Amino acid sequence: MDLTERKRKILKVVTERYIDSAEPVSSRFLAQAMGEKISSATIRNELADLTEMGYLEQPHTSAGRVPSPKGYRLYVNELMEQKALSKQEAEEINSALSGKMRELDSVMAEAGQVVSSIVSYPAYTAAVGKSTVTIQRYDLLPVDSGSFIAVVMTTDSRVKSRLLRCDIPVTPDELPALANLLNSHFVGISSKEMAQKLMSLTSQLGAELFMPLSLAIEYAGEVADRSAQNQVFTTGQAQLLRQPEFQDLTKANELMGLLTDQKDNLPVLDENTSMQILIGPENVNEALRDASVVVASYDIGDNMRGLIGVVGPTRMDYAAVAARLSYFAESLTKMFGKNNQLPPKEDDIP
C-alpha cells in the first residue's frame, strides 16, 4: 500500500533531521518543522503508522523516532532531493583534479583524500579491470652487459618497467631478438601459461638466452597478476571516530579493521552501474551491517573502471554524499577521457 503524501513528508523530515542531529526525532519537533499547522498528536498517529509499516524505529518507548534501513531506502529512492554542490565545493574538486596528471595510483590516492575531506567520512578508491589483464607488448632496453630494462604494457594500458640483471652477460644485439620472441609467443596469455611455454622452449634456447628471457617473463607474470588483483586505497579513517555512532569501540573497531586491513572486502560496484547506495543490512559484509556505503564508478579509458566509495553511519547524509560523489566521478571520467597521457585507448596501440 502506498504512503500518503503527508506520511512521505513526515518520513523525509524525520530522516533529514536525524541525519544532522543524530538524535531521535520527536513529534513536537515535527509539528513545528512541517510548515502546515498540524498538532503533535496527529503527527504521533502518523508516526505510529510509519513505525508499524517498518519505516521508522523507536530506540525505546517514549523516545522519538529514527529511520529504519527500510526508511532510509525509501528516502534515498524517492524522497531525497538532489543537493547541488556549492560553488566552493565544486571548485575544491576541480582544483584537486586540475593538478598535473600523475600515475594512476597517485590519482586514486589523491581522489580518495579529496572525497574524504569533502564529505567528512572515510573514503576508498579502487581500479578494476573490465576483463582479465594480460601482457600486450614487450620492449627490452639495453643498459650494460649484465642488465637491461624490461618494459611491458598490459591490456589495460598500464606501462610498467623494471631493471633486470642477470649473471650471464647479454649483448645489446640480442635484445631485439628476445623482444621479438616475447612479442610473438608471450602475449595475451596468463602468467601460468607463460611459465609453461617458457619450459617448453627450454631445450631450443641456449642458457645465455634462456636466463634473460625467464627474468623478463617472471616480471611480466608479476605485473599481470598484480593488475588482476585490484588495489584498494583508503583515506580518512579517522573521520569514523568523529561520528557519534562509533563511540562504541567494538563497532568502530570492526569497521576500522575493514578499512585498514581488509580493504579488499569493501563493496565493489556492479558493472554498468554508475552509483550505488548500500544501507545497513543491505551490505553483505558483516562489519558493514550497521553502516552505509555509497560507491560511484568512473571510466579510465576503455578497459578499466575506477571506483570511489564512502563509508559512514547509516545516518549518512546520502543526498550530500551522492551529489559530491557523482560530480567527482563525472569529473574523473571526463578527465581520463580528455587526458592523453595516462591510459590511452587500446586501439591506439598497435
Added chain:
Amino acid sequence: MDLTERKRKILKVVTERYIDSAEPVSSRFLAQAMGEKISSATIRNELADLTEMGYLEQPHTSAGRVPSPKGYRLYVNELMEQKALSKQEAEEINSALSGKMRELDSVMAEAGQVVSSIVSYPAYTAAVGKSTVTIQRYDLLPVDSGSFIAVVMTTDSRVKSRLLRCDIPVTPDELPALANLLNSHFVGISSKEMAQKLMSLTSQLGAELFMPLSLAIEYAGEVADRSAQNQVFTTGQAQLLRQPEFQDLTKANELMGLLTDQKDNLPVLDENTSMQILIGPENVNEALRDASVVVASYDIGDNMRGLIGVVGPTRMDYAAVAARLSYFAESLTKMFGKNNQLPPKEDDIP
C-alpha cells in the same frame, strides 16, 4: 645519584608488569614477584623513593605505580633485556620476505603489514633518499606515430615509464636523437632547471621536436619531484583501538588522524642511526605525546634508506618490538643487498 640494584630491579619488574597488564602495579604484587623475601612495606618505601625521583607515577593516591616516561627511558636504556624472537616469529618474517621480489612500493606496503601483525600495533614504512633525486638516464621507445614511451631512471635507481601522446606525429627515427638530446642536457638537474633549459632551447627546435621533448621533460620532472617527497605507508591502524589506553576517543582520534591523514608527520630516523625509541613526551609531534614510537632503518642499495616504524602506547612492549623490528630491518638490508633485481648499485649503471 645512582639507583641501588634493588631499586633498578623493582623498576624493571614494575615496568614489565605494567606493560602486559595495563594496570597500576601494587607493592603486594612486587613483594611476591621479586624472588627475594622482602615485605610489601619495604617495597613501598622503595616505591616512594622511585616516585620521588621521577621514575614512577601514581594515577592517584592509593593506586599502584606506573612507570613515567623517565622510567621507561631508563628501562629501555639499561634494564630491558634483548628478547629473542621465537622460531615461529622469525619464520613468519622470513617467509614474508622470501616471496618474490616486487616493486619497492609493494615491498614497503607488505613489510608494514607483516610488522604490524607481528607486534600488534600500527606500523608505518617510508623510503627516504640519501640525497637529492635527479634523472640519470632517458630512453624513448616508439609505439606509433602519435605515441611513444618515455623511460627514465633516477639517481636512486628507480625506473619509471609512461606512455606519452602528442598531437604532432613523431616518427620513430626522431626518437634516438631526442633521447640523445635528453641524455646530454637534461641529466642530473632539478625539474625547475629542466624547465628553464627547455625554454632556452625553444628557438633552436622545430615544433615537431619541441612538443615530444617537453612532454618527456614534464614527465621526468614529475618523477624527480615525486621521488624527493618520501611516500609513507601505514597499516594496522585498527590495532590502536584495541589498546586500553585508546578507549579514550579523543586521544585515539588524534593519533588516528596522524596515521591516516598526516602520515608525513610521523617521526623519521636520524641518518646513520639504525634504531630509535621515542617515548611519550620525547616526541616532537603533539599527537604523539602520549604514545611511543620505535623506528628502525634499513639500506636499499647505496642511495636510499628504508624506514619502518611502530606506533603504540607508552606502555608498549619495547623489548619485543625492538627485537622484531631490528630483525626485520636487518633481513631487509640483506635482502636488498643480495637481490639483483630491484635497486642495483649506482655504479652498475653507466
Added chain:
DNA sequence: CTTTAGCACTCGGGAGGACGGAGTGCTAAA
C-alpha cells in the same frame, strides 16, 4: 640504619535509588 608489621586513611568504581524531563499512547471530545 633497615626492615617489618600494623593500622588508619584515601580514592576509585560499582550498585542502588530517587528524580526530572522528554516523549509517547490512549482516550474522549471537537
Added chain:
DNA sequence: TTTAGCACTCCGTCCTCCCGAGTGCTAAAG
C-alpha cells in the same frame, strides 16, 4: 479526522553508599 489532555514509560543524571585495593605512616623488631 484532528486535537487536547493526561497518565505512563523510560532514559539519563545525580547522589549516596559502600567495598576493596592500595597506600603512607608509625612504631617496634632486627
